Amino acid sequence: MRPPRPSKFGEPVSARRRSLIAAAVVMAGSLLPIVPVVAVVPFLPPLGLLFLVAWRQRSPDVLPVWAGAPLGLWDDLLSGHPLGSAMSLWTLVMLSIDLIDHRLVWRDFWQEWLVAGGAVAGFLIGARLAGTPLRAHVDTVLLFQIAISVALYPLAAAFCAWVDERGQQRR
Amino acid sequence: MAPPIARRTGFSRRAQYGVFIGYVAAATGVLVGAVLVLLSMFNPLAFAALRSGVAELTTPISSGLHGLRRAATVPGGLTDYFGGADKIRDLRQQLEAERAIVMRARMINRENARLRALLRVRDVDAAPVVTARLVNSSGSSTRRFATLNAGRFQGVEVGQPVRGPEGLIGRVLETGLNASRVLLIIDAESIVPVRRTRDGFPAIAAGRGDGSLDIRSAGSVNAPFLAGDVFVTSGTGGIYPPNIPVARVNAQARDAALARPFADPDALDFAVVQKAFLPPLPPPPTPDAGK
Numbered sequence: 433m434r435p436p437r438p439s440k441f442g443e444p445v446s447a448r449r450r451s452l453i454a455a456a457v458v459m460a461g462s463l464l465p466i467v468p469v470v471a472v473v474p475f476l477p478p479l480g481l482l483f484l485v486a487w488r489q490r491s492p493d494v495l496p497v498w499a500g501a502p503l504g505l506w507d508d509l510l511s512g513h514p515l516g517s518a519m520s521l522w523t524l525v526m527l528s529i530d531l532i533d534h535r536l537v538w539r540d541f542w543q544e545w546l547v548a549g550g551a552v553a554g555f556l557i558g559a560r561l562a563g564t565p566l567r568a569h570v571d572t573v574l575l576f577q578i579a580i581s582v583a584l585y586p587l588a589a590a591f592c593a594w595v596d597e598r599g600q601q602r603r
Numbered sequence: 604m605a606p607p608i609a610r611r612t613g614f615s616r617r618a619q620y621g622v623f624i625g626y627v628a629a630a631t632g633v634l635v636g637a638v639l640v641l642l643s644m645f646n647p648l649a650f651a652a653l654r655s656g657v658a659e660l661t662t663p664i665s666s667g668l669h670g671l672r673r674a675a676t677v678p679g680g681l682t683d684y685f686g687g688a689d690k691i692r693d694l695r696q697q698l699e700a701e702r703a704i705v706m707r708a709r710m711i712n713r714e715n716a717r718l719r720a721l722l723r724v725r726d727v728d729a730a731p732v733v734t735a736r737l738v739n740s741s742g743s744s745t746r747r748f749a750t751l752n753a754g755r756f757q758g759v760e761v762g763q764p765v766r767g768p769e770g771l772i773g774r775v776l777e778t779g780l781n782a783s784r785v786l787l788i789i790d791a792e793s794i795v796p797v798r799r800t801r802d803g804f805p806a807i808a809a810g811r812g813d814g815s816l817d818i819r820s821a822g823s824v825n826a827p828f829l830a831g832d833v834f835v836t837s838g839t840g841g842i843y844p845p846n847i848p849v850a851r852v853n854a855q856a857r858d859a860a861l862a863r864p865f866a867d868p869d870a871l872d873f874a875v876v877q878k879a880f881l882p883p884l885p886p887p888p889t890p891d892a893g894k
Contacts, residue, residue, distance in 0.1 A: 466661045466739045468669035470749045470868040472789060472814040476742035497625050501632025508639075509657040512741025512748045515650045516639025523632040562640050564745040568791030568812035574745060 446600070447493070453599045454487040454494045455503060457592060462507040473573040477581035480507045481522060481555055482588035485548045488529050490592055500526040513559040521558050525551040544589070549582040556581070648777065655779030658750055662782035665738040666752045673871050732876040733757040737765075737772070737785065737868055745812060747790035749773070749868055753876065754781045762842055762879050767872055770848035770865030771795065771836060775876065787868055788849065789814055796821070796839035797849050799832055808834060808849050808862065816850045816862045828852050828860035844880035 462480030484503060487494050500522035507518040532547060556578055564570055642649050735753035753759050755778050765772045765785050773787040788795055791812035798805050805821040818834060820826035832852040838845030850862035868874075 463661065465742050465744075466665045466668075467742065468665050468672050468738050469742060470737050470740040470787075471742035472747070472869065474741075474743055474745050478743050496628075498628035498632050501629070501636065504632075504636065509654050510661065512744035512746050514640050514643035514647070515653070516636040516641075516643060518636075519639060520633045520636025523629050523636065527626075527629055527633075560745045562644070564791050564812060568745065568810075570745040570791065570812040573813055577743070 450494055450596070450599060451496075453595060454592075455499065457595055458483045458487065458495075458503050459506050461588075462503070462510050465510055465512065474570070474577050475573075475580065477577070477584050478507070478511070478518075478552060478555060479584075479588070481518070481525070481552060482548065482581065482585055483592060484522060485525065485529070485551050486585070486589040486592040487596075488526060489544045489547065490589070490596060492530070492533060494596075495526075497526050497530055498523065500524075511559075512563075514563040517559045517562045518555065521555045525555065541586075541589075545582075545585055548585040548589075549578075552581045552585070553578050651777040651784075654784065655754075655777055655782065658782040658784065659779050662738060662750055662752050662779075665750060666736070669736060669738040669752075669871075676871065730878055732763060732878055733759060734873050734875050735759075736872075737874050740787075740868070745791075747787040747793075747810070747812070748776070749785045749787055751775070751783045751785050751874060751876070752781070754779045754783045756780055759783045759876050760879075764843045764847070764877050764879065765874050766847050766877065767866040767868070767870060767874055769867070769870075770850075771843065772866045772868050772874055774842055785874075788866075789816065789864060789868075795843060795849055796837045797834040798837040800835055801832065805837060805839070806834060814864075815853075816864055817859055818850065818852060818862045819859045825857060828856050830854050832860075834862065838880055841881050842879050844877060 458480050461483040464476055464479040467476070480503065484495070484500065501519050504518035504520070504522035505515075507513075507522070508515045511518065528551070529547060536543065556574060560570065560574055639650075733753045735751050735757070737749040738752045740749040741747065749772075751759070751765065759775055759778050761775055761778055763775045765774060771788055773785045773790070773793065775783050776786045777784040786793055787810070788808065789810045789812070791810050793810040795808040796805070797808045797818070804826065806826075807819045807821050809817045809819065811817055818828060818832075820828075830852055834849045834851070836843040836845055836847045836849055848865045850864045852860045852862045854861065
């Protein structure tokens with residue numbers, strides 16, 4: 433397909449490419465559960481969500497606010513959470529970050545890390561409530577999983593920044 | 604850093620509508636997701652086709668990675684050569700000591716076969732359907748599913764039990780063409796009817812979600828469990844064939860005891876899918892006179 437003619441008023445042509453790269457990175461992060469390990473307790477971080485939050489906080493226009501729904505659906509098909517949990521919770525995360533952006537005019541990396549921690553904890557706890565019966569003894573392990581995921585956020589943010597810069601250079 | 608403000612649309616009607624429609628789409632996504640969660644709660648097997656479609660694509664990758672992992676961990680037996688002579692001596696002594704037990708077991712076995720022939724017991728053979736491997740699992744979820752790299756093409760059907768060399772692993776929950784999803788017995792929604800090897804005491808092995816099992820007495824109250832009690836499947840319910848080892852009780856308890864499962868699903872070993880065990884049907888009822 434021929435690319436559209438660059439126009440002064442439309443978005444720059446590379447913005448679409450940048451969005452596609454971001455979506456591809458998030459979808460690749462959702463593929464983490466296919467590592468060849470049969471886990472006895474949940475220990476893998478929700479890498480797709482970490483990448484999503486990292487991209488969203490890097491720049492608000494790289495992914496639209498509804499991107500959480502399709503990307504979350506892809507994650508649901510791979511993660512073992514009940515289908516639809518990531519779809520709705522990831523979109524809620526995107527909406528919440530939008531709200532925070534309106535309130536918080538200046539933010540630095542510590543605040544971004546805090547936001548990411550809230551997103552990860554909210555998603556994992558929500559998915560646990562939706563998918564696993566309340567009597568299950570998974571909550572202690574869940575706390576460890578949240579801690580691992582929150583600790584990994586700076587790496588995810590650095591990776592997204594690296595991919596973004598590479599993508600911009602090659603334009 | 605100050606966040607770049609992208610949603611500021613200015614006077615462009617088109618841009619304003621674009622942002623508005625974006626928020627409408629996001630709200631729709633949240634609602635649709637919530638509805639899907641509710642559907643999955645009431646019918647956990649809904650959307651199995653979607654999941655197995657994705658599993659068809661990812662399972663070959665997992666199988667390849669699993670093969671690499673096996674190849675990387677196989678040469679671990681080098682240290683076994685040290686002190687080999689002592690080990691052989693010990694094993695010879697053990698063999699001598701157990702010869703009498705083996706002789707007795709052989710006699711009991713023959714006796715058993717003779718009595719069974721006498722009674723004309725029809726054994727339901729637990730013929731293996733396929734031998735495959737568990738290649739990945741839901742490692743980021745609180746549920747305990749694993750993916751088996753065999754599916755309908757290999758004869759795997761929903762409800763068939765999966766066992767490893769040491770004991771019961773789980774049962775098949777969803778099948779795809781070449782991949783299927785296995786509910787492990789340590790999942791919080793898994794329940795296996797078991798009996799104690801010592802005296803045939805019936806119990807239920809329910810998963811806890813943290814890698815161990817809860818053994819609860821099925822019938823009597825105040826039932827004592829001792830540390831080291833071994834439980835095997837009882838065949839009740841018709842899914843799991845009898846006499847597959849399930850778990851060993853950790854500590855003495857009453858009514859409900861914590862137990863450790865025998866099978867390690869991550870053991871890099873084969874997983875055997877067996878036919879679902881169906882106990883013989885009850886004798887046909889007398890034809891009722893109403894018809």
